[in-house]
Amino acid sequence: MTDQRASGKRERLVAGASELLHRQGVATTTLAQVAHAAAVPPGNVYYYFKTKDDLVRAVIDARVAEVRAMLADFERQPTPAARLTALVGQWVEMRELVARYGCPFGTLTSELDRRDDGLDREAAKPVDLILDWAEGQFRELGRTDARALSVALFAGVQGGAVLSNALRDPEIMTTEVRHLERWITSLPTP
Template sequence: MTHSKSAEPGDKPAGRRGGKRERLAAAAAQVLHEQGVEKTTIADIARAADVPLGNVYYYFKTKDQLVEAAIDAHARTLADLITALDALPTPQDRLKALLAGWVDQREVTARYGCPTGSLASELDKREDGLDQALAKVMRVLLDWAEQQFHGLGRTADARELAVALIAGYQGISLLTNTLRDPGLMTSEGRRLERWIDSLTP
């Protein structure tokens, strides 16, 4: 859901740009996406961030704190995405650009699934409250999508349409990942574009 267009699997998420804390948070988001929470170690995240392992503990004492930092990184990525989308002239343009961003990341989705959705599924099995922190991030996107459907004049069912859009993406992400078929994301993206067009007055 919060893919970064420039990130490729295995890349150093922030290179040497930014502070160590920010690099570690970005690395945590990437590595957790690629490996999952249980398989990921603090050393994996340190390596991806290009930060010495001993330095990590200055910023984060536990892996759970790094998971929290990854959720914050997802929130920042989503905020940046929404800012970029809001610069587009119409709600239809914004919704279609959101779809295009998802489809652009179809190869990554086929390999690892949706970054936010995959993490949400893992965190749901825990009882530490981190699932609710991630739910807040997903709710931001849902609220934004609802505003776009309002802008299309769908005031009575804007929330339902927003839920349908995000659920459609999450569902096709799961199917794309399960079948390792990026073409499914492309096809569903085209269908959702036609659906958005059908809602435009």
């Protein structure tokens, strides 16, 4: 979009970094690994990203965009309950990755949240977006405690991800999401 010649290197770098950051963590992933994964010469990385933190920021931005697209997609569901169910269903689809490497949003947020240089707040954006969107859905359902419900729902998802990862068992993710789905549809609404 912004590239004049659209060589796609920037996109490849962000994509490669996103996957490596999820699988290895920020600290243990080197720029050389990212360059290799994206099939880009090492020195070239710095044309697109001034520092490693800039690249991490770009990965976060890409994830924010993905989350926005995902949420927009859910809007096609007919009811708020269906939308929320679609949301949590995403983690079932990701369950194998989650069991092996944790939730991509949760682990990145956890790792960067311990910092104090701005990246910590940046990393929380995908979580913020999801919480805000889910809050909107609960409000549409007529619930005045929408924010609390949103937090409770996403806490369920993240907790399921943490345990699924700790025990290396994808089915824990599935079970937890099934609980949440039942909880969503059983919520009393005015």
